[in-house]
Amino acid sequence: xxxxxxxxxxxxxxxxxxxxxxxxxxxxxxxxxxxxxxxxxxxxxxxxxxxxxxxxxxxxxxxxxxxxxxxxxxxxxxxxxxxxxxxxxxxxxxxxxxxxxxxxxxxxxxxxxxxxxxxxxxxxxxxxxxxxxxxxxxxxxxxxxxxxxxxxxxxxxxxxxxxxxxxxxxxxxxxxxxxxxxxxxxxxxxxxxxxxxxxxxxxxxxxxxxxxxxxxxxxxxxxxxxxxxxxxxxxxxxxxxxxxxxxxxxxxxxxxxxxxxxxxxxxxxxxxxxxxxxxxxxxxxxxxxxxxxxxxxxxxxxxxxxxxxxxxxxxxxxxxxxxxxxxxxxxxxxxxxxxxxxxxxxxxxxxxxxxxxxxxxxxxxxxxxxxxxxxxxxxxxxxxxxxxxxxxxxxxxxxxxxxxxxxxxxxxxxxxxxxxxxxxxxxxxxxxxxxxxxxxxxxxxxxxxxxxxxxxxxxxxxxxxxxxxxxxxxxxxxxxxxxxxxxxxxxxx
Ligand code: SF4
Numbered sequence: 001x002x003x004x005x006x007x008x009x010x011x012x013x014x015x016x017x018x019x020x021x022x023x024x025x026x027x028x029x030x031x032x033x034x035x036x037x038x039x040x041x042x043x044x045x046x047x048x049x050x051x052x053x054x055x056x057x058x059x060x061x062x063x064x065x066x067x068x069x070x071x072x073x074x075x076x077x078x079x080x081x082x083x084x085x086x087x088x089x090x091x092x093x094x095x096x097x098x099x100x101x102x103x104x105x106x107x108x109x110x111x112x113x114x115x116x117x118x119x120x121x122x123x124x125x126x127x128x129x130x131x132x133x134x135x136x137x138x139x140x141x142x143x144x145x146x147x148x149x150x151x152x153x154x155x156x157x158x159x160x161x162x163x164x165x166x167x168x169x170x171x172x173x174x175x176x177x178x179x180x181x182x183x184x185x186x187x188x189x190x191x192x193x194x195x196x197x198x199x200x201x202x203x204x205x206x207x208x209x210x211x212x213x214x215x216x217x218x219x220x221x222x223x224x225x226x227x228x229x230x231x232x233x234x235x236x237x238x239x240x241x242x243x244x245x246x247x248x249x250x251x252x253x254x255x256x257x258x259x260x261x262x263x264x265x266x267x268x269x270x271x272x273x274x275x276x277x278x279x280x281x282x283x284x285x286x287x288x289x290x291x292x293x294x295x296x297x298x299x300x301x302x303x304x305x306x307x308x309x310x311x312x313x314x315x316x317x318x319x320x321x322x323x324x325x326x327x328x329x330x331x332x333x334x335x336x337x338x339x340x341x342x343x344x345x346x347x348x349x350x351x352x353x354x355x356x357x358x359x360x361x362x363x364x365x366x367x368x369x370x371x372x373x374x375x376x377x378x379x380x381x382x383x384x385x386x387x388x389x390x391x392x393x394x395x396x397x398x399x400x401x402x403x404x405x406x407x408x409x410x411x412x413x414x415x416x417x418x419x420x421x422x423x424x425x426x427x428x429x430x431x432x433x434x435x436x437x438x439x440x441x442x443x444x445x446x447x448x449x450x451x452x453x454x455x456x457x458x459x460x461x462x463x464x465x466x467x468x469x470x471x472x473x474x475x476x477x478x479x480x481x482x483x484x485x486x487x488x489x490x491x492x493x
Contacts, residue, residue: 102114105134281307307331477490
């Protein structure tokens with residue numbers, strides 16, 4: 001049961017459901033809620049506000065629906081009087097849910113200042129303010145400079161933010177000065193404590209990756225924690241709005257920023273002491289260079305590690321994981337994109353089949369679990385490329401004699417600011433709508449009310465000539481029927 005808000009609360013943080021209330025209306029809460037993960041910056045920001053003396057409480061609606069199906073959010077909100085309400089809009093999948101949430105906060109807490117932030121909110125900051133009167137301001141890019149100053153001003157009784165807060169986009173000030181966090185700003189944050197978050201342990205149980213381990217029952221009570229080790233990306237994959245170019249354009253970040261490995265090590269020790277079994281690092285340590293990577297991974301001390309490799313993991317990284325991590329709580333994730341190496345390279349993953357197979361052999365030799373992801377229906381995926389994907393997936397399954405591997409194929413919606421979204425003709429796709437916030441909200445409403453199938457090109461925002469996504473999903477799902485332990489089916493396929 002979620003207790004109501006109390007009157008001494010200063011700041012309320014809310015993580016939305018992707019499709020808002022309609023996602024769960026009329027039915028039981030999803031047993032496995034979608035997108036429960038908090039954006040990486042949230043924990044540091046909430047703890048920063050607490051360190052400045054504000055009383056902060058966080059509700060992750062994906063978790064709350066699991067704990068209390070049918071929770072009446074309006075009734076919960078009605079009891080409190082926070083001056084500031086933070087709603088994340090980091091992944092574009094949350095557009096509709098975040099805006100619906102802003103609206104219900106406005107109705108239940110008319111005196112609160114409603115602030116949105118995250119990469120998607122940053123990309124659509126001005127549009128958000130134009131489309132949603134319930135939103136008072138949007139943080140574009142890093143929030144560590146503006147947020148404490150805004151919270152202080154509101155607590156002192158001001159109803160509007162002070163002028164000149166960097167990155168704070170308001171109707172009065174749509175082009176604020178840019179501010180980009182540096183290493184010292186990241187190192188000053190507490191990115192571990194979840195004291196502000198309701199049902200924090202239930203949340204941590206949901207975000208453990210539960211690697212495939214033969215003969216070992218899934219550790220349902222095991223807890224995970226996503227730990228930021230830096231910000232940015234070194235790559236520019238076609239469908240991703242979190243790459244190097246998007247960071248530069250949307251947040252002003254010129255390159256990668258890394259935390260001090262000693263701080264990361266201290267956080268790992270704290271998480272280990274708190275009984276967390278699996279830590280997921282936000283950025284691929286191979287991007288940081290050998291010294292930084294080895295210092296961070298050398299501090300794992302028996303924790304499990306979940307790691308999304310942005311290319312292929314180096315042997316040095318795999319050795320460090322094998323030496324320092326609990327294998328039953330560790331998992332590598334590799335994005336292979338396609339069975340066609342040329343198609344794979346075009347979409348940002350610079351390795352051939354031989355290198356992938358050799359890497360998986362190294363993983364297996366060290367007893368590690370791995371998930372390999374393919375993308376379905378990206379531009380350039382002709383019939384031959386798709387057949388190559390099925391063939392490569394089949395080969396991976398055959399070679400996995402230990403039963404420690406999973407393969408998945410996912411259709412890719414376009415992130416705002418992704419290279420494919422910016423230059424559709426060059427990539428060979430046909431947009432099905434304008435790709436702006438209004439179009440994304442229309443797509444989400446179609447998905448929420450069932451009028452749009454998730455594999456309809458209009459749900460993804462683009463069509464690739466000659467690609468029938470539902471047929472490809474059905475073919476993939478035949479593979480999943482043959483090897484249900486190893487192959488994750490395409491949802492809706
Ligand atoms: S998908 Fe590519 S561009 Fe996006 S975060 Fe991963 S490596 Fe970077």
